[in-house]
Amino acid sequence: MTNSPELLPTAVPPRPPLHPPVRRVLFVAFDAVGLLDLSGAQTVFWAATKAMEARGLPGYAPCTASLHGGLVRSAEGLELHTTALADLAGLAVDTIVVPGSPHISAVLDRSAPLVDWLRRAAGSARRTVSVCSGAFLLAAAGLLDGKRTATHWAMCDMLQQRFPALQIDRDAIFVHEGAVWTSAGVTAGIDLALALVKADCGHTVAMEVARELVVFLKRPGGQSQFSVLLESQTQGADSFDALHLWLGENLARTDLTVECLAEQARMSPRNFARVYKQKTGRTPAKAVEVLRLEAARRLLEESTDNVDQIASRCGFGMEERMRVSFQRHLGVAPRDYRRRFARGDGAAA
Known part of the structure; x- marks a missing residue:
């Protein structure tokens, strides 16, 4: 006996997840990377994850990776353990964070493979972020052409000379242009990371993170770097x-x-x-x-x-x-x- 059409089970569409998935944040490391450029922003995402998990919600999954993996020596001399970028192939990355370096000119001269990776990877990430002189690497990958861009005030002239197509904002703490965010020097990466947390998790969580880290939340991109x-x-x-x-x-x-x-x-x-x-x-x-x-x-x-x-x-x-x-x-x-x-x-x- 065959079932009549009206008795056949109907397909039930899958239910959307109750909460968004954990957001993977990939920090790109390289020899002579600026330690605070990386760790400042990373600490913001770590604190935000604690705040989100306390609410029963997913936070962030930070990962520090380099081109070949292994130990990477920061500009300050501290060695960082990193995952090889190739080992992350196929994993969904929400945010790519590219720190800067006080020796960015030398870094840029030897970073063609990393720049190529950035050019490809940025297309599949939700957003790509630079801290301080990390903007040089984003610019080399063609991600900043025609965009308003922030970097450390002392490196604005060098950035403009190397990449004339950029619109350098010499005053901004950070700049948001579509899927790309760039920040001014060093601790401005904390301000930028707080803005990303606020966009993802809301003002209350961002304020909680700012309190824990004893920093100001109210220093968004419009505020000038210095007098x-x-x-x-x-x-x-x-x-x-x-x-x-x-x-x-x-x-x-x-x-x-x-x-x-x-x-x-x-x-x-x-x-x-x-x-x-x-x-x-x-x-x-x-x-x-x-x-x-x-x-x-x-x-x-x-x-x-x-x-x-x-x-x-x-x-x-x-x-x-x-x-x-x-x-x-x-x-x-x-x-x-x-x-x-x-x-x-x-x-x-």
């Missing part, structure tokens, strides 16, 4: 220290032209413009804009003045001009910046 005045000092532009201090007290003025600044520096306008650009790497007009931007950032973080008042105090004149400057340099509007960074609940809109 303009500190940068000018490191570049040997101390001859303009007095001018910069004067500018800091006079940003609200509307006549901060080359002629005005040259007079303050007791130089001819032409010679001042030439020497200032040579010493600081910025034109006088760009320096005024960035100093105003920095002052506005501090007021948005610390004061209760409204945005219009801050724009006026910092010499932008009107909010729209300040908004354009914030978007150009930080990729965020002033009001959004305040929501991210304000240090108290009393900040005005």
